[in-house]
Amino acid sequence: xxxxxxxxxxxxxxxxxxxxxxxxxxxxxxxxxxxxxxxxxxxxxxxxxxxxxxxxxxxxxxxxxxxxxxxxxxxxxxxxxxxxxxxxxxxxxxxxxxxxxxxxxxxxxxxxxxx
Amino acid sequence: xxxxxxxxxxxxxxxxxxxxxxxxxxxxxxxxxxxxxxxxxxxxxxxxxxxxxxxxxxxxxxxxxxxxxxxxxxxxxxxxxxxxxxxxxxxxxxxxxxxxxxxxxxxxxxxxx
Numbered sequence: 001x002x003x004x005x006x007x008x009x010x011x012x013x014x015x016x017x018x019x020x021x022x023x024x025x026x027x028x029x030x031x032x033x034x035x036x037x038x039x040x041x042x043x044x045x046x047x048x049x050x051x052x053x054x055x056x057x058x059x060x061x062x063x064x065x066x067x068x069x070x071x072x073x074x075x076x077x078x079x080x081x082x083x084x085x086x087x088x089x090x091x092x093x094x095x096x097x098x099x100x101x102x103x104x105x106x107x108x109x110x111x112x113x114x115x
Numbered sequence: 116x117x118x119x120x121x122x123x124x125x126x127x128x129x130x131x132x133x134x135x136x137x138x139x140x141x142x143x144x145x146x147x148x149x150x151x152x153x154x155x156x157x158x159x160x161x162x163x164x165x166x167x168x169x170x171x172x173x174x175x176x177x178x179x180x181x182x183x184x185x186x187x188x189x190x191x192x193x194x195x196x197x198x199x200x201x202x203x204x205x206x207x208x209x210x211x212x213x214x215x216x217x218x219x220x221x222x223x224x225x226x227x228x
Contacts, residue, residue, distance in 0.1 A: 042218040106158030
């Protein structure tokens with residue numbers, strides 16, 4: 001009964017080689033978020049989708065892109081990964097209707113290693 | 116510039132005692148605060164929240180206290196149980212809008228039998 005699924009759980013890529021991380025949800029939530037968490041640091045919001053509207057954080061590097069082809073799926077594309085992009089990437093969802101509007105549901109994360 | 120800080124990277128508490136986790140924030144415009152709990156190999160899970168119109172919110176063994184003048188919040192767990200051993204993240208946001216969470220670095224809580 002997994003609700004927010006992230007694939008793969010571990011991803012290894014080479015310096016400069018594009019990589020895509022995937023997030024899917026069975027909750028039918030309209031808001032989806034991507035966070036980056038580097039070792040021993042706080043998770044940091046990269047961007048979010050409010051329905052189909054994409055909202056980028058001001059300090060998110062251009063190297064990071066996202067796609068949301070439908071309600072259930074959201075992708076994080078890193079065009080040219082650098083060593084500094086090695087991190088845990090967390091996907092989260094939230095609904096803006098109903099009773100649980102204050103809760104973001106997180107996936108287990110994808111740990112990205114850049115060689 | 117870290118807007119949400121958890122100054123204790125780790126905390127060790129004996130089973131049955133009270134655990135107190137602390138969090139400070141700098142942005143006085145934040146009006147909604149949350150605690151998340153994270154086990155290894157899992158994503159953070161929502162624990163408890165508080166809006167700035169309150170100074171206390173309780174849910175079973177968990178109580179969050181908010182001191183707006185000090186820009187400080189704390190999470191009390193009583194009594195502490197071994198299953199409470201996890202990393203706890205404090206987060207701040209605005210009650211209106213997209214709920215863009217600003218997290219602290221986390222505190223690793225270990226409950227000793």
